Amino acid sequence: MELAFLSPLYEHPGSWASAYVDLSQHGEDMHSLRRLTADAVARQLREQGADEAICRAVYDAVASLERSAEPLGRALFARDGEVVLQVPLAQAPPRGLVHWGTLPHVTPLLDLAGEDPVSLVAYIDRTGADFELRSAVLCEEAGHVTGSRQWPMHRAKASDWSERHFQLKVEETWEHNAREIAGALAACQAETGADLLILCGQERECRSVHEQLPAQLRDRAVEAAHGVNSRLLPREVEEIRTRHVRERILAEMDRYRSARTSDEERRAAAVEGVPPLIEAAREHRLAELLILPDGPDTRREVWIGEDPDLLAERRGELSDLGERHAWPARADDALVRAAVVTDAPVYSLAPVLEETGEGVPAGGMGALLRWR
Known part of the structure; x- marks a missing residue:
């Protein structure tokens, strides 16, 4: 998050x-x-x-x-x-x-508040698309695009050369409009910063738009199985959003597990437990903070100074660092503050607790590091 x-x-x-x-x-x-x-x-x-x-x-x-x-x-x-x-x-x-x-x-x-991906939903047909920006607390129109080609749109039965030629024109119209829809969708994503693109419509139209998206956006795009007029579509959109969150957190957990392996000098790219996390925060090495909100270490008392990188297990340590003021704080709140001011994302492991099992950091808090 x-x-x-x-x-x-x-x-x-x-x-x-x-x-x-x-x-x-x-x-x-x-x-x-x-x-x-x-x-x-x-x-x-x-x-x-x-x-x-x-x-x-x-x-x-x-x-x-x-x-x-x-x-x-x-x-x-x-x-x-x-x-x-x-x-x-x-x-x-x-x-x-x-x-x-x-x-x-x-x-x-x-x-x-949730790991809530800002989602750009595109309702696509052969002539254009309506865009909608959606989050857990937001649902608003985000624009519309109309393809510059509106004819021909529908195939004829292929029986002679002229009708086959007409079908090719229909295909060209579809592909042309798909390129324009994909371009408008990419521009809207750049403007809104949407994490996830959800393509809704007939399978052919959605696939064509998906294929025309810039390469860096194709992995962010998901094609809904239900059509625009299906009463099941709203539920499917929310299921896609939920699945996206789970997959993202599980991917971060996989990175965390791999990073815990020490190198030849016995240094790891991930840490767990309050003392190593405090040390990493003081050195601005937090790349990602992983928290199980009910973990036992979250409630531990630590000591903080005025600056977010001034934190310690004991009050005397801050004096040794030259800090004149010290206040007690919860370990999770102190570490989140250090993460926020250094632009490190923070993820809750609660949504994937059953799937991560023994991989959860000891005490409920761990971090990927910017360097070992």
Whole structure:
């Protein structure tokens, strides 16, 4: 999961409130329902030591969600009496997931916001295509392309030379339009940064567009089995998106397993456990961080300084590094902060736990390294 959008949370040191709010319950009196939720969140923060300005800011933000169209939930992060960031959730969070601490508690986002590929869905026919941008919380039109050739479109029965010639013209029209659709789809992908392309339509049209895509996009494209008018298509699109996420995480786990093998100098390109991860984070060597959110090491206390690369197992170690200030923090939140500021993606292993088995990093956290 790319977490660059979390960067505003790490621009200023200080205590943070993190609240994951369930919006899946709906009733006639949404005003009262959200106020009750806001009361519960503010009360939990107050009990954990948050000041009144933070409690009021979070209360107001949660209470205002009575007008939200999001069906599942939202995460809110606040400091100094202000809600700094709100993130829509792809799953309803468990009740009571509220945290007050030195760092924002972002690890639950890995599963609740989800490894959510931005998907570009193309509804294709022989004359053109409609594009739709889709994620767990987004579904919006992304453009339309009409092929410059609109005739001839349909084959005739081949019985003489003229009709066979007409069929060739039909084939040329299809292929010409497929090239234009593929070009427009590639341009839309470049503009939106979509991770996945889903081609919907008749098999012939989808295959032609797939083959005309630039080489670097063909592996990102998947052809749906159901046609545009099938009532099963929406479910299939979501299944394709889910399968894409699982395959991507499994591929990262395969890379991680291979990287754990030491070279001739007994150095590995992957590490696990808090001490080696801290060392790698201090040296900016984290290439990818892998986390099992309920792993035992995620809750371990570590010590952090103002800069994201200043973290240690013990407070005294930061003094040895010349850091004058030190605060306790959860190990997962400290390591995620270090990953975010060095542009290292973070993946939750929860979706593939059954398939990875013994390959999960010890303690629930591991990393691929930029260098050994």
